[in-house]
Amino acid sequence: MDVKDKNKNSIARLLTYAGGHKKLTVLGCTLSGISAVLALAPYICIWFVARGVFQAMPDYAQAQGLVRYGWAALWFALGSAAVYFAALMCTHLAAFRTAKNMRKAAARHLVNVPLGYLNASQSGKLRKQIDDNAGMTEQMLAHELPDLVGAVITPVAAVVLLFVFDWRMGLACLVPMLISVYLLTRMMGGNNARFFSTYQKAIEDLSAEATEYVRGIPVVKVFQQTVYSFKSFYASIMRYSKLATDYALSCGKPMTGFTTVLNGTFLLLIPLGMLLCSGGGWTVLVDLIFYILFTPLCATMMMRIMYAGQATMEADEAVRKLDEILAVQPLPESGRPQRARGAEVELKNVTFTYPQAKAPALRQVSFRVRAGQTVALVGPSGGGKTTAASLIPRFWDVQEGQVLIGGADVRELATQELMDQVAFVFQDTRLFKTSLLENIRAARPEATREQVLEALHLAQCDDILAKLPQGLDTRIGTKGVYLSGGEQQRVALARAILKDAPIVVLDEATAFADPENELLIQRAFETLIRGKTVLMIAHRLSTIQNADEILVLKDGAIAERGTHRALLEAHGLYDAMWQDYQTSAQWKVGKEAAV
Numbered sequence: 001m002d003v004k005d006k007n008k009n010s011i012a013r014l015l016t017y018a019g020g021h022k023k024l025t026v027l028g029c030t031l032s033g034i035s036a037v038l039a040l041a042p043y044i045c046i047w048f049v050a051r052g053v054f055q056a057m058p059d060y061a062q063a064q065g066l067v068r069y070g071w072a073a074l075w076f077a078l079g080s081a082a083v084y085f086a087a088l089m090c091t092h093l094a095a096f097r098t099a100k101n102m103r104k105a106a107a108r109h110l111v112n113v114p115l116g117y118l119n120a121s122q123s124g125k126l127r128k129q130i131d132d133n134a135g136m137t138e139q140m141l142a143h144e145l146p147d148l149v150g151a152v153i154t155p156v157a158a159v160v161l162l163f164v165f166d167w168r169m170g171l172a173c174l175v176p177m178l179i180s181v182y183l184l185t186r187m188m189g190g191n192n193a194r195f196f197s198t199y200q201k202a203i204e205d206l207s208a209e210a211t212e213y214v215r216g217i218p219v220v221k222v223f224q225q226t227v228y229s230f231k232s233f234y235a236s237i238m239r240y241s242k243l244a245t246d247y248a249l250s251c252g253k254p255m256t257g258f259t260t261v262l263n264g265t266f267l268l269l270i271p272l273g274m275l276l277c278s279g280g281g282w283t284v285l286v287d288l289i290f291y292i293l294f295t296p297l298c299a300t301m302m303m304r305i306m307y308a309g310q311a312t313m314e315a316d317e318a319v320r321k322l323d324e325i326l327a328v329q330p331l332p333e334s335g336r337p338q339r340a341r342g343a344e345v346e347l348k349n350v351t352f353t354y355p356q357a358k359a360p361a362l363r364q365v366s367f368r369v370r371a372g373q374t375v376a377l378v379g380p381s382g383g384g385k386t387t388a389a390s391l392i393p394r395f396w397d398v399q400e401g402q403v404l405i406g407g408a409d410v411r412e413l414a415t416q417e418l419m420d421q422v423a424f425v426f427q428d429t430r431l432f433k434t435s436l437l438e439n440i441r442a443a444r445p446e447a448t449r450e451q452v453l454e455a456l457h458l459a460q461c462d463d464i465l466a467k468l469p470q471g472l473d474t475r476i477g478t479k480g481v482y483l484s485g486g487e488q489q490r491v492a493l494a495r496a497i498l499k500d501a502p503i504v505v506l507d508e509a510t511a512f513a514d515p516e517n518e519l520l521i522q523r524a525f526e527t528l529i530r531g532k533t534v535l536m537i538a539h540r541l542s543t544i545q546n547a548d549e550i551l552v553l554k555d556g557a558i559a560e561r562g563t564h565r566a567l568l569e570a571h572g573l574y575d576a577m578w579q580d581y582q583t584s585a586q587w588k589v590g591k592e593a594a595v
């Protein structure tokens with residue numbers, strides 16, 4: 001669905017996701033309306049019974065058609081229940097399909113949004129946004145919407161019956177209903193209409209803070225910072241609590257009025273009935289019996305309208321959340337895609353600012369990695385290394401300048417072509433909860449088992465394979481099968497080796513690795529980059545001494561560039577980093593020797 005449909009109300013927007021099942025929803029609502037009308041019939045039958053009894057009074061045996069009306073009341077009640085059941089069947093079927101379509105629309109859209117967006121948004125938040133909201137609409141379409149139709153029919157019928165029986169008593173029923181509608185709009189309108197979105201946001205914050213708190217417990221314990229870490233979690237609990245209390249208080253008076261007025265109809269009806277009976281005889285009494293029976297039904301229907309109103313607010317919020325995802329612009333695809341001629345990578349006068357960031361992360365950056373060469377990116381944290389590397393597989397599009405692969409702008413390459421050209425290995429390796437085989441095959445689905453085994457071997461993963469109970473077919477991440485950070489890195493390298501793309505972009509991170517793993521990862525790196533065009537983010541300067549060029553990125557710009565030797569001779573930033581690195585390496589060796 002298009003975001004341009006935004007102005008439609010939430011139910012109409014939801015129904016655009018229903019596709020062919022929209023008719024089923026309409027049918028369900030119509031049946032629910034019919035069921036509401038049928039549900040009124042037994043009351044009319046009872047009125048006929050009462051009239052028959054009073055007419056025959058005192059010789060009740062003479063009463064006409066009592067049994068017939070009794071049966072008719074029963075059949076109408078059963079018919080109403082059966083039609084309502086059919087209505088719910090229709091709306092449930094349509095609701096499940098609609099929720100499925102909403103999830104599909106979001107998932108389909110996410111495939112086309114910039115990869116950087118997926119990286120930046122927490123996957124948990126996105127899942128909640130898609131899944132919970134689709135679930136919320138299920139309840140709305142399956143139950144509340146058909147009930148709403150039924151609930152609206154009843155007051156309309158009440159207005160009709162007002163004229164059919166006794167208009168004075170009808171009015172006594174109708175006035176409380178009108179007052180309750182007024183109180184309902186007060187509860188659901190104004191600030192309270194905005195409450196739901198604020199309330200949802202407060203719940204999301206609370207859940208994010210709780211997760212953050214639980215995740216931080218080990219660090220907190222080590223540094224004895226319990227009070228500080230609890231502070232922001234506590235603040236979010238208090239925010240939520242204040243919001244919920246304010247809402248409850250603001251609804252207090254109208255809600256009390258709503259319930260009192262609805263249940264207090266008898267206060268009007270019975271004295272009025274008595275008054276009218278004294279002058280009108282038994283026919284007025286029959287009408288009074290009808291209205292006494294009919295009044296609780298009106299109250300139930302008004303309550304249903306209230307719940308449906310609440311569900312509509314939820315549906316509004318669900319549609320708004322989905323819109324947020326659909327509003328993320330997909331990366332434009334070129335209508336006439338070009339092909340990369342060769343494996344050279346070039347950044348030409350690139351300036352890039354992250355969405356919503358104030359300052360650019362890269363400013364006028366230019367460099368070239370010739371086919372088969374290795375270029376290393378080094379520099380202080382926040383200098384722009386990851387940003388520069390992520391522009392090559394088009395995680396984001398640049399605002400100024402160009403990123404070229406084999407002479408073609410990455411924006412002009414078909415996505416498939418770009419993905420075939422580049423393999424990237426970043427620090428936060430993601431392994432799926434599936435077999436090791438499928439995890440590696442994600443890089444090349446048509447690869448044979450032998451090719452996967454070969455890639456694992458080249459990525460120094462033989463020891464990992466040996467310890468897994470079902471070898472290649474072992475599911476990762478379940479039933480105690482967990483891989484350490486260093487092991488996960490090697491599996492990610494096996495993936496990249498299997499992909500065998502001519503360009504490799506990698507973040508040489510060994511942060512998770514113990515010395516043994518570090519050595520294995522280093523060997524796997526060497527296999528991966530042999531004969532490839534490589535852009536490498538280097539954290540340990542020892543690994544890049546032989547790079548064809550080293551770029552020192554600082555504050556989003558290239559501060560220095562050259563070979564290892566030339567940069568040392570220049571005695572600049574790189575030289576200082578190298579001296580620091582040497583000192584820390586010696587300190588580490590010294591410490592190890594002392595143990």
Ligand SMILES: Nc1ncnc2c1ncn2[C@@H]1O[C@H](COP(=O)(O)OP(=O)(O)OP(=O)(O)O)[C@@H](O)[C@H]1O
Nearest residue numbers: 120354355357361380381382383384385386387388
């Ligand atoms: N998703 C993002 N949204 C907004 N700003 C970002 C995003 N990612 C990075 N930045 C900012 O862009 C700048 C460059 O960050 P980048 O991660 O590229 O640096 P880096 O040199 O790779 O750092 P490190 O060595 O710590 O990984 C930093 O100021 C950072 O705060």
